[in-house]
Amino acid sequence: MCKGTPEVLGVKAHSVNRMYAALIKEQMQLRHTSLRKMADEGVLKRSRRAGFFERLEAGSLTIDEFQRVLVHLEIDPIRAGLVLLCYNSASSYEDPCCETTALVAVALAARLPSELAACEGQFETIRQSLCETIAKKTSTAIAKHHMSLENRHNGGGFEHAYA
Known part of the structure; x- marks a missing residue:
């Protein structure tokens, strides 16, 4: 607010x-x-x-x-919101990081309620520091996925075929 x-x-x-x-x-x-x-x-x-x-x-x-x-x-309203709140540049709307962040946010928003429904007790908002830890782990996983794709795209992973 x-x-x-x-x-x-x-x-x-x-x-x-x-x-x-x-x-x-x-x-x-x-x-x-x-x-x-x-x-x-x-x-x-x-x-x-x-x-x-x-x-x-x-x-x-x-x-x-x-x-x-x-x-x-x-x-997309989620990407536009990210542009406004996080990236502070209209051109970042087309940035793959902005698009990926929006996709992750939507997926998390869709998944979290069903996960929490399976838990007992009342859900409370988590601490900002825990959110930052989750964000770091998620962004690291996304970066590793990107590196793996780039490695495969550039011919990596086929060394065994030429040994």
């Missing part, structure tokens, strides 16, 4: 809006689309196309308008 004065909350909200504007601009470029094209396709109202990014940064888009753009550009 955000805490702070209305001024602090306003600064945080503006920062989030700016990051979303940067992310949407970047995704539009990657998909070779424009505000005009989105208006032609019915994603945006023609009358709302002008000043779109200014309104986005000001937080004055309607929720419906904002959601239609995100859906049209196929912006």
